[in-house]
Amino acid sequence: MLAPPRTVIRREAGMYAMEQALRRRGFDRIAGADEAGRGACAGPLVVAACSLPPGRRGEVPGLADSKLLTPASRDRVYDEVIARASAYAVVVVDTPDVDHRGVHAANIDGMRRAVGLLDPEPQYVLTDGFRVDGFCAPALAVPKGDRVVACIAAASVLAKVTRDRLMVELHEAWPQYDFARHKGYITAEHTAALAEHGACEIHRSSFINVSTLKGSQRHVSIAVSDDVQLEGVLAE
Template identity: 65%
Template sequence: MLAPPRTVVRREAGLYALEQALQRRGFRHVAGADEAGRGACAGPLVAAAAILPEGKRGEIPGLADSKLLTAAARERVYEQVVAKALAWSVMIIPPTEVDARGLHVCNLAAMRRALASLTVRPDYVLTDGFPVDGLGAPGLAVWKGDRVAACVAAASVLAKVTRDRLMVELDSEFPLYGFAVHKGYITDDHTAALTKHGPCAEHRFSYVNVAAASGRGNRPPRARRPAEPAAAVPTLFDAVVSFDETASSDAAVTEPLLLPGAAEGTVGVASGGQPQPPASVVEDKAMEGEKR
């Protein structure tokens, strides 16, 4: 039997061309997943997933890679995404879990959780940059996917806007660091504040610059943290989150909720207290202090 003809999608074909090509092949619901906060040394890691409607209904004016949009433009696009998406979800990983499990492990787990929480089952999954296994659907890692595929760009906006809002909230709790301005990334101002005041409970103590500023650089991440227990990550969404003890450790179970003026979606907070996989996980040293 002859194999079907190869589909070639050129970058100049536009942001929606890859999804349309997959839909022509029978993959009706194409999900995109992306994250925000990988390179930050403070605040949560946030992953998001989104499925946009087929055809013109799924086109969102101004949609692009979140890093290419202004803050105001991201907010406008965010509202469009949550209003138009067939399904969307956001997962929030607190810095304590990043320290305990490692950045890359948490990144993969967060995207799995976000995709598993979609209320519409994806037929195909596009992820930004690197492959994510265990999705229960065929998938493709797309280099700079947030500039190539609309669903990945939509996920990048969801993740970035959610994280930025959380960092603004954290700024009121920890006003010495300027979180509302630099959002926890390693800027000169943030480095100066970290050196002067030392890290707070929302910093990632597994990052070399935070470990050095803590004065306990040769101790494991949990020992480097302040003696006071870290407060729960504040969220603008009154999400009720639970974890299914019988499910996979990477599958968060969350109650769906409505954001103000938004369509139905899912927001989850991944707690370090959830069931952990039996195999031990070492820190992802290669990612420490990574800039974005």
């Protein structure tokens, strides 16, 4: 029996090529999922899922990996994604849940929840970097997906902007840490504030720089991703 034909998507084909290839295979509703805050030692983990419609309606002006955009550009792209998406959902995982589950498990659960909230539900799901099982549809992990797949990039912008806005609100409660500036990530200024003030309730005890201050022996959660050139293979 012959194996099904492969579809190879090359990086230079552009951000919409993966979704176009899937639609040619009969998958009309395609969702991307991504998170923000995985590497932060304070604040929530935010996970988003997004489906973009086919054609020009689904081509988001200025869309790119959220980490490559300026804050002002992210806000503009965020508004465009909200206006153009055929479905989107954002899930906020708070600090106690991240500490209880661990970052990776909380991230996977958040992706399942975000995708599960999409209406209409997707026929195919694309995730950034690592495989996630348990979706309502077949799924594919795409290395550097937030840079090369439009719906994943859209999800990354939704997650990043949502989380940044939450961290600005949390700054009002704990201004001594300057969360509005570093958004809970480990910087020299954040480290100095931790040394001076200790950890607050939104700091993640599962990170070693925080657990040391809290007298905990729990170990740091580390996210590792391979820098792999994209050649996505879609199998029927």
